[in-house]
Amino acid sequence: xxxxxxxxxxxxxxxxxxxxxxxxxxxxxxxxxxxxxxxxxxxxxxxxxxxxxxxxxxxxxxxxxxxxxxxxxxxxxxxxxxxxxxxxxxxxxxxxxxxxxxxxxxxxxxxxxxxxxxxxxxxxxxxxxxxxxxxxxxxxxxxxxxxxxxxxxxxxxxxxxxxxxxxxxxxxxxxxxxxxxxxxxxxxxxxxxxxxxxxxxxxxxxxxxxxxxxxxxxxxxxxxxxxxxx
Numbered sequence: 051x052x053x054x055x056x057x058x059x060x061x062x063x064x065x066x067x068x069x070x071x072x073x074x075x076x077x078x079x080x081x082x083x084x085x086x087x088x089x090x091x092x093x094x095x096x097x098x099x100x101x102x103x104x105x106x107x108x109x110x111x112x113x114x115x116x117x118x119x120x121x122x123x124x125x126x127x128x129x130x131x132x133x134x135x136x137x138x139x140x141x142x143x144x145x146x147x148x149x150x151x152x153x154x155x156x157x158x159x160x161x162x163x164x165x166x167x168x169x170x171x172x173x174x175x176x177x178x179x180x181x182x183x184x185x186x187x188x189x190x191x192x193x194x195x196x197x198x199x200x201x202x203x204x205x206x207x208x209x210x211x212x213x214x215x216x217x218x219x220x221x222x223x224x225x226x227x228x229x230x231x232x233x234x235x236x237x238x239x240x241x242x243x244x245x246x247x248x249x250x251x252x253x254x255x256x257x258x259x260x261x262x263x264x265x266x267x268x269x270x271x272x273x274x275x276x277x278x279x280x
Contacts, residue, residue: 054118060088067097073104077231080110080136082145085128086118098135102184107234111227112141114148122148122155133182138234140189140227143171150174175200189244191226191251197244209244212252212277221260226251228264245280249273 062084072078078101084094101108112129119125129149133139141149143163148154151167151174163171175188179202188200196211229250233243250265253273257263265273274280 054115059084060086060090062090062093064089064093064096067093067100070097072097072101072106075101075104075106076235077107077109079227079231080108080132082110082112082125082129082141082149083115083118085132086115086125087120091128095132095135098132102135107137108135109138109140109227109231110136111223112139112145112149113223114141114145125149126151126154133178134184136184137186138189138230139185139187140191140223140230142191142193142223143168146175146188146190147171150178172200176204187240189230189247191223196248197226199240199244201240207240207244209241209248211248212273214252214256216255218258218263219255221254221263222251224260225254225264229270232267242280245274246270249277249280 078097080094080097084090098108110129110132114125116122116125126149139146147163147167147170151170175190179185179188179200186202190198190200192198192211194211194213197209199207199209201207226247228247230243230247233246238246249270253265253270254263
């Protein structure tokens with residue numbers, strides 16, 4: 051069970067953002083959960099503007115935790131509000147549906163999307179990419195099916211996953227985001243970034259723990275080499 055009651059990060063303020071080294075950062079990752087409540091909501095919106103002003107590439111992990119929001123529609127309201135500041139958005143199919151569908155309530159938490167909902171989601175993502183000038187890509191995580199990168203051109207980049215035996219899924223999303231951001235900072239193409247992200251997420255779920263389970267570059271290099279490379 052995920053337990054999150056009055057966590058310290060919800061109390062982050064704009065002053066905390068000003069004290070962070072955003073002006074010296076090439077990439078910034080924000081969390082959708084940070085928009086859920088407390089002073090961190092305003093701090094996160096400010097961080098997006100501040101990072102944009104200083105030329106950092108801004109990523110967001112949608113990171114939907116339904117019990118942290120007062121209403122199913124509130125998540126989408128704040129995600130859509132911060133979109134103009136973002137470059138790349140990462141999330142699961144269910145998280146993107148919750149953020150962009152006009153009827154997010156039809157997707158029960160953990161229930162997965164129907165084929166009709168997936169079709170609706172594809173249309174919604176394509177529409178928002180056209181309407182939101184700053185966004186370069188939506189990166190949709192699909193578990194064992196890998197990941198799909200939606201681009202402004204209308205192209206889809208499909209990257210297969212790495213089948214593994216799952217021990218613990220905690221931290222997989224963080225690892226995925228870390229791998230994708232690493233790839234973009236190396237100047238890789240979308241496919242290779244997504245494969246790297248898939249590999250990082252796959253390796254983490256074979257371990258117990260969260261932060262301590264994050265792979266090193268050497269571990270990931272060995273992992274992907276044993277499975278045909280990126």
